[in-house]
Amino acid sequence: MRKYYAKKGSIPKPGEVWLPVGDKAHLMMIHLIDIERVKAFIPEELTITTVLPGKTLGLVFMTSMGPESTLPYHEFIIAPALVKAGRKKGFYVTHIYVDNEKSQVGGRLDFGLDKQMAEFDWNWEPGKNGHVTVNKEGKIIISIKYKKQVGKLPLRLAGGVYSVLEDKLIWCNNIFKARFGFTKVEYITLPESPIYKDIRNIGIKKPILSIMGQNMMGYMGDDTQVVAFLPDRCK
Template identity: 45%
Template sequence: MSYPPAPWHLKGFSLQTLHLLDIERVRPLIPSELNIVSVLPGKTVGGVYIASYGAGSTMPYNELIVVSGLLHWQGKVGAWISHIYVDHPDSVVGGREIWGLPKQLAQFTWNVGKMPSVQVNHSGQTLCTLSSSWQLPGWPQPVSGPVFSLQHTQLLQFNGQGTLQLQLAGVDLTIDSTSPLAELNLGRPWLGFYSNSLDLIVNPPIPMHK
């Protein structure tokens, strides 16, 4: 086994966006047995999260997560990750074999400063670019994020929890029309956030029984 066992401890910084997504558009990306939560008529919540994990982490790597919907099933609520890219091969294998996440390798180019930005490329193609033009002062926020995933035919749920130094930010998202992410039609972010300090634990998954 080339990857460490769960839980994984992740420390670093991130840029994030929240979006309202068309339920009809994201439905094919989500297992049919999971119910999509409608927050407005025909709309669910999704978003883009790009983070860089460094010193103090289980392993150092960069990560792009695309959440394509908020779901509920058997009284439980969680997000669905339809696209996920990292730049460490052990993270790819661990993500697939522990949590059932469809991780792929990608390249991350960060411009870290007062106005951070990042571009993510996969197989010579630009997946997306996130850039922040402003941030408001923030403070540490406890977070807990339940996620559904699928490993072969087994539905799983796991939880990420910890603390984010969360700052409301102006975040622009650019997605090329040929990017695999274009199918979500994310559009302009509803909200944007920057966290210059995150400290998260990603717990082992729990099988969900039908």
């Protein structure tokens, strides 16, 4: 299928593919989440996928897209459940923060993603331990501490993402290619964080697996499709 690429520096139009080019790390943390705990955060039109008895998979992302990307920005994402509608599987995003207003507008217009503006402080140094802090209006949303990457295996990782745009259930594919290795991650959230209660209600604790990718490239918003119409959403 032919891809239509967004013009660099512009807000991507519906159907256009975003091109991310990493200038720091691409952190992906995998969690086992209790299905009963996460149900309240997932639209009823989506079926939560079971991977172990009573459990689904959740993902937490932290990435940085540099000046060679369609838009340069940092992004922090919580996608606490693997879901499906029909035959298509993907992760449903519940929390997403960026530091580029064009990314915020594009995410909301194209996918219905409720992107929030935030500030990111990342002391990135290749081959060393580090941390990144996400702040909003003077409050720390989350701090992520990580260990230096172990291993650098070239891999291509792809995964679908679901979102709701007005009365439409949207699915798209995201593809990341990087030199991936293992890391160890620790989250720190304080009671004043706007996501403190949600993280605890969902049950996001220590990841079962954390990986770091460097020299990341890929596609976001690839093969975007309307999977279903949800007329009751607009009533």
